[in-house]
Amino acid sequence: MFKKILIAEDLDSISITVEQALKELSITEIHHAKYCDDALLKIKKALHDEDPYDLLISDLSFKIDHRTNKLTSGDELIESVKKIQPDIKTIVFSIEDKSYRIKSLFNDLGINAYVPKGRDSIPQLQKAIQSIYSEDEKTLSEEWSHVLRDKSLLEIEAYDITLLKLLSKGFIIDEISLSLKNSGIVPNGSSSIEKRINKLKIYFKANNNVHLISISKDLGLV
Known part of the structure; x- marks a missing residue:
């Protein structure tokens, strides 16, 4: 199982819930970042220390506040991370519901899984993590599986x-x-x-x- 995971999420309640879900999978080294800039900095430091993250779990939307940031969305974060650590596994955990955008996350950013936030999102997240680790396949919940099959969105x-x-x-x-x-x-x-x-x-x-x-x-x- 993955050993070192970074959660990029600006809501404490969700971040804590995700951490608990990871602990149930016997993952012990879990780090958090409320800002995309901080998440990227943690990724860079881990690479510098030769102790890289195995998996990044990121939301797409981050609330704007008093702080000025270079990266303001999960899309930008993942794109930046992939440039310095192309092999890192990535899961988007978001309320995004636009088929085209979800498909572009797979095609353009090369994410490994998309899990929609909702009633059964935690079991789906755990399943996605296990699937990525054991089978190294792109994962999308059953309700969204049509997105990757829809050729019209690709064209x-x-x-x-x-x-x-x-x-x-x-x-x-x-x-x-x-x-x-x-x-x-x-x-x-x-x-x-x-x-x-x-x-x-x-x-x-x-x-x-x-x-x-x-x-x-x-x-x-x-």
Whole structure:
């Protein structure tokens, strides 16, 4: 079983509950961090001391307070950690419920498991830890297993997500074009944007833009 684990969580109650769950698995060396910057610092120090962490369990959302931090989310933390310790096992323990974002955690950040916070989250977390340790497989609870199988989410690009988000805000084509230009995103011409949106409507079998946004929200894309 894993010997050294870091929990990145800003709520004491959840952090304590997770620690208890780990102790039930006979894991004794458990460290905590309420801020992503602190978590990264602990990872770096452990590597420097040649006593690295085996597993990182992190939330995605961290409440902003008086303290200024470079890393403000679990996504940023995991990305930074993977750069200095690529082989560390990672579990996201979060209330996130958007399919696209969960899938991107596996595809883009290479996490090993996603466990949703909820009624049965602790047994699921323990099961995920055991599965990762013994089988070294990506783990997702049964209720979310469809996310990794959904090919449509894989084929949608970041550019498409940006378009869908702007559409969901009520932007018209010219406003989307201006927003993309200001962000340095290409293609940003009105004609290109309109063609892309039409392709998305065909892809998702949407009757119009409103229907397209509705489908996108159901899939957790926006």
